[in-house]
Amino acid sequence: MNAIIKTLAPATEIFPLADLYLSTLNPRQEHDSEGIALMADSLVACGLMQNLGGLRDEDGRIGIVYGGRRLAALRLAVERRPDLAFVPVRIAPDAETALAWATAENTAREALHPADEIRAYGRMAETGAGISAIAAAFAVTEAHVRRRLKLATLPGPVLDALRAGEISYGHATLFTLCNDEVRALSVLDELRGRQMSEHGLRQLLQSGSIRPTDRRVRFVTLEAYEAAGGAVTRDLFSQDVFVEDAGLLDDLFAAKLAEAAEAAQAEGWKWAETYTEGSIGYYQLEESDFARLYPEEGELTEDETNEYDELAQLAEAEALDEAETERLAELQDMLDGGYTEGQRALSGVMVYVNGQGVLSRAEGLVLPEDKPAAIEAGFLRASVHATRDTGDDEEVSDAPKSPYSGALVQDMKAVRLAAVQTALLAKPELVLDLLAFGLSMASGVSTTVFDLTPGRPTNRPTKTEGLVENDRLNHPPAAHEAWSRPELKVDDLAEAFRSFSTKGKKTRNAAITEGIARTLPYGAGGGEFFALIEADSGASIRKVWTPTAENFFNRVSGGYLDDLFSDLLDLSGTDLRLKGFRAKKKADKAASMERLFSDAEYQAVQGVTADQKARIDAWVPDCL
Template sequence: MTNKTTQTPAIDNGFTVPLGKLKPSEKNVRRYQSEAGLAELATSLEHHGQLQNLNVRKGDKGVYEVVAGARRLAALKRLMSEGRSVKGVKVTKDFPVRVVSAAENDSDIEISLAENIERSDMHPADEIEAYKKLHEEEGLTPEQISDRFGISHMTVRRRLKLANVSPRILEEFRQNNMSLEQMQALALSDDHEAQEKAWFEAEYNWARRPDTLRERLTNEQVRGSDRLVKFVGLDAYTAAGGGVVRDLFSEADEVFLTDRQLLQRLALEKLQAAAAQINGEGWKWVMPTLESASNYQRIFARHTDPSEEDQAKLDKLQERRNGIEDAATELDEDSTEYQTLVEELDLIDADIKEINARYVAYNPMEKAVAGVLVYIGYDGKIEIDEGRVAPEDSAELARVRNKTERIELIETIDATKQDDEQDGPALSFAVIEDLTALRTVALQLAVAERPDVALCAIIHPLAIQLFYKDKGFFENAVEISNAFRGPRQLQADSSNHSAFDALDELHETWAAKMPADRAALWDWLTEQNQGALMQLLAYVTSRAVNAWQHRHTGHTRLEMADQIAAAVSLDMNKWWKPSAEFFSRVPKSIAIAAVREAGINESVCKGMEKDTKADAVSTTLEHLRDTGWLPLCLRPRTVERVEAAEDDLDEDIAAAAE
């Protein structure tokens, strides 16, 4: 005969025990009592009461040991220690706690283990839907939900945001077909159709990465960190009726502005108001613009030496500036002391600029064909750029400069005529021209015989402009400019950023070699060997190369850039590869043309015409891999030279020379 042991379940003989008479059983299998979630449990008990009895075993001296429900006991004791209540009843040591006696035939360890094993955590999808019902069906505000469950307001808002995703998306999450981070990315948009397209039309794993999903859902919007947003101000934009989408799941609570046209209009209006305050006397125009204007030519002011008084002020300001820079290197950039020094540095720079501006004057004839651009810098602040010449005025500027040079020559001839008493008869213009031409050639020959001097002479002005913040205004015997700094990334394309990184690294390498004091640069250059100078020459010259093409870019500069590219055998395949970011920004027709140009079967191209944009991008990337395909503007091009017409004032010169 076989003896069977029948386990008796816990007897439902519920009764109450004063809180002060309860303590955790030493046989509870949950040895580590984490504080995580205890505050939330206490708040839930406070608002909803005790929903589940504690399993107890009677101990000595009227004390009951809790074998199942130790966390509920801990939460109740927290309420007591904090002087709080349960559904309006203050929790004290006499507070009645509902309990049931553990079954006699079951061990305390078995009961404790059974409760922990049999308990199944709620799926996050079910929790999300429950919060939605509390909000929509029970009418609880996010703040009320937060207070009743002891969780932060932000946590409630995030869960309600997740509850607003498409039912199909939520079911995908429930079936564990997507991660919480992926659903959070999709929740950025309230458009269920857009959410489903972003997820279900993605054929490759990379297209379902959270960052890729976010980019797809916001590619028509403007990030809150954009320079236009900094300039206009988020409050001004929303006050004008602009829509905003907040990414509640980003660490910085990232904001996206949905009305790009409104933002641009507000920015332009603010720029126009600023432009109206600028003194446009002598300039052809003062123009506010949202677009890049680096294709505009520049005229340069002439600088004179400051007075002794102002020079003393400049020297004192520069000395203080150098001291601030030295002190700042020893401080943490996030410290208050560092920020104070930065603010003082800005004030000093403004004072230096104000003093130097007194000794700057533009040629009135050049100024009459140039203007002032008012635009928004990358930091969101107004930038005022004087002396810019629009592309359509380039020819007029050339004529003005030609005329200016000839007028100055006429004035020189007139002055020579008036000097005949002390220096004898005036030289004819033809003689002066011949002599100065000969002198120029002789000087060129002398420099050509001294490559060490030539190298230093060309590097010196370029390096000053490139490496030294305190360059101020200076004149040099060699008239070379390296004011062009080159473009940075205007649109994010993380897969094609290596060239920018390489250039930054190269600059840091050279900057580390430069002497700290600009005044020491010439001596430092003369101490370098030919190889080092040639390398530095190549670098400082390279930073003046401009192949940046804009809407109004003239042909001459681009043709020159093409010649340079041909000379160095530039291979853009080293720096650029077809990417999803690129083809997402161009029309689908370009993607189809690229595939066709790569020699792919025409049936593929026909199929792409019927595909969605996302499918077409995926197909394009698949077929262009390792083909070496490049956009037209990145390919090597042949150069055709075009002769320019010359303006002529020979009659004026001849008359002056007579």
Template sequence: MKHKAIELDPRKLVVSEQYQARKTASQTPLPQLADSIATVGLLHALAVVKSKKRGFHEVIAGGRRLQAIHLLLDDGRWPEGQLVAGNLYDEENALLVSITENVQREQMHPADEFEAFAELISQGKTIEDVAAAFGVTATVVRRRLRLGRVAPALMQAYRDNELPLDALMAYAMTDDQERQVQVYSNLNMWDRKSPRVIRGMIEEAMTANHRLVHFIGLDAYQAAGGGVTRDLFADEDDLNGIYLIDRALVDRLTLSKLQETAASLTAQGWAWAEVTLDSEPVSNRYGRVYPEPVDLTPEQQATVAKLQTQEKLLMHDIAILEDEEEKADEDEWEALNQQLDELQEQIRAVEDQCAAYTDSQKKVAGCIVRLDYQGVLDIVEGLIRPEDRAQAQEQQQDADGVGRVSLPAVKTRPTHSERLVRQLTANKTAIVQAALANNPKVALAVLVAQLARRHFGAGYYSYGGFGLGISTSCEPLAADAPDFQESRAGQELARIEQHWGDVITPGSDGGELAWALSQDTETLLELLAYLVAVTVQGIQHQESSQANTLDQLAELLNIQMPEWWRATGETYLSHVSKDRLVEVVSEGASPEQAAPLVRMKKKEAVDVAEQALAGTDWLPSIMVIKQN
């Protein structure tokens, strides 16, 4: 459509009442649009026609921009004599131009806004600058910037319409991108879009039914000034419907109460007593001393004998009740069993007194004070810390030593950091996946073996797909291994993924099933190999010398690891210390080639090490396929 580019005096422009297609007000307030124009100028020319009033023009597309400019004129923020760019159209095409501009104008995708805002901030712009430039509030910019910190994989899912905006906002509750991807991967296709489920996974809500609240008491929390909210749809006595607002206060009250117990333990002679909110098993970094046997006193022996007699009588009564042909009284049966449980607990309590820790043991050992999963006080006694190992060894030699003891392992610095262990094992997992994806026979055997294990074992499994109780779970390898996508295994998996993506007919109406029914067995086996392969899991967080199921699969597939992965600056060498570089080159090449690295700076040493290892088959122990 022909038009003429002209420059116009904004004071001689009016909004056309006859040809303006937009009748519904925009969501962007005029003052914010005015701020944007004042900051970055008028980016799009106004569409105009000549007005019947001599010297004036009517705006047929861009009316709000003109109103914003008039605001700037009124505020004195429009430069004196500055003209406005316009495109002059014939009156016969005016309405069509107005409709076309408003219909075809495409808003910037919010994901692009997130990244654009972040880029501007990184260039030194303030939040207020960005808000003015885009014609939005500062609050909108802050929210966009927070959403811009979500993991790239989730942002791509949002771009691809696989995640709604409210779900993306739920993932942004944490800045930990690894945690975001982990939650996303562990949820099914419906729950990963549910803000409620996502928030619950990322930050578990604390209710009055939480183990810490059981320990300190809800009344104590509220007496200390802690606030609560209640679920309007929950029963009054439903503890899960009472939400505690101040999690930090709960932690402080719990630790304070645990510290009281710890103080009483050190008063009893223990060398130390630590408190923790963790309920996981005690770390194997601790050693232990074991209580010495102590004979029961005559009074204790008499108590046990009496309780055991009562125990036998109760067991006899329960047996008679269970043998009756008529239906036994359920309440009576439960009451007798309750009494039996209480009796047996009393017997155990007395018998526990036949073992006790000596004063010598307490001088070298300590306790951990914590809560179990139900919020009950749990004291783990007789622990030896790594730093007390030498003292415990000395006391073992004394005449009144510490008795039976297991010493903590000597603490040594691991060869590889946890992050590097995850990176290497992610790459190792990808290699097994790629090899398995190209071996349908083994993939089929693995799948059948897995299904057999699930069928003949215990437990229930979620249902999905076409009514089958089979589901898959894939580890986000790229999240742990930045070099994964450029690796040979990563490229091979991407190639296979692309192949099947081009071949399969997707669709919620069962398009995949229709496609599968039309394929031959060989094609289905090849696809099955890939689908089984990408479920292979093997990312580790700590080094281990033990063979695992990933090694078993790799051995089954006869994988030659050096053909898939080599130690380069990017994949390994730049992630370890210079001392480790010297050790690696000595092992993989020769001590003579390793010697000069000692005097080099780290970057130079990495480059030289990479050259020395080129053409060798050296692998770090993590990447070696271990034999069962």
């Protein structure tokens, strides 16, 4: 189209109407039937006053490149005026000139409908015309041509619907997201006659498609998926890409994960398996039959500790050279310790891919059949709270060697009791049901549901930081304090009762609720019964307690904190965040964990997602 159009005067010839047809070079392929009928009336009355323009084809027939509406009107008018059966046509000397005529004739008139534009640009592109040539021919920008050409490969019915006003141009662009013509036409049928947002249409067209942010795609990589022959759809109007072959993606995902499991088992673990469903955290492990071993922490000599501290200070100042960096990493590895050969021989590893598509592992998992050997080797401890009968005269524990001290466990029991008692304050009917049950024969002769004595069960941990105490539970002082605090002694019970009874039923019921709630001891009526009260009251430890460095994190090992930080944030062993966390001193780790649980700014810096935030907000230690 950049060549100069020939200036020789084209010949005008007379052709039978039957030898004329609408050329594909003519941009206007659709005509208003009412307008054509009116033009036919004009031709009958006045005859043809303006010639048509056309190009002779190989069969000698003439393709009309301008005057298409007149051609359509002539076919109607000839029934009333037979002399119109022979038509004067201006013949173009070549296709290039014909295309120029078609363009000039039609762009000088009213703007083409977008559907006609799309088809016209597409036909020109098929003949080899470039973007610049099409833009020059239609007097539009190249960007405009590119946008229209993106729609040129849409199924014909979609463009027909656009031409008929059944869908908007925005709707039409969304059909480029679907490579499946059958599905596209099915969605088009569903769209007809309905008011549907572009967002709703996008959802319909993309159902079943997978985004590159999917953890499977991130792990396999989009490049590897496409190299394996996987189909993708690229949104021509944005940067979005969609993976179409879920089956192939799953196969590639499983194969790559299996390779990672083989590599893990080669490290000396007794077994290695894959977990394809998603992340494995504390909650999944708690619900399984696995026991879990913890890595043995390493120890540094006094000289190594001093060296470590000096290098850590240089690292914070970003003043380490290459040799010092390597030495710090070596000392950190020594300090981190790890799983021993013996631990690996009795436990395994579960390989999975976290929500960010990063390969991760849950290590030190002990199968039920390996627990006796792990106990004998000293890796697990026997527990009176979780045992099973082996058929012999010995009991085997399902509990791992606990990372929690006895004092920490007792504090967590007090926190749990405080959570249940606090929840009961809002459940007076449940409290009265429990009281009636405990006082009736329905609970059995010797069952103790409440401790109805002057003493009170311990619902206050030794470390009260992070605990939201409820004044209504009125935690009692030590017994000897009652003698030195007048407000805790009643000299005239009769007078006290008269005063109390005049306050009405609301005060009485509140006092019963508070008093009975205070007397509920930890583990009342056995573990299952206490758990039932806990569930029915809607109690939650995290409603009354938030872990802090003082009340929890400083009281567990550094290795435990490493595992917890990794699990909560779905981190792999190579993640820089985890490496930075492991490089900290124990006190700094505890402080960072406190911030992770309570500091929104720190959570943002760590890239905490909504799912991870929910996990952090719900987390409680597995020591109860």
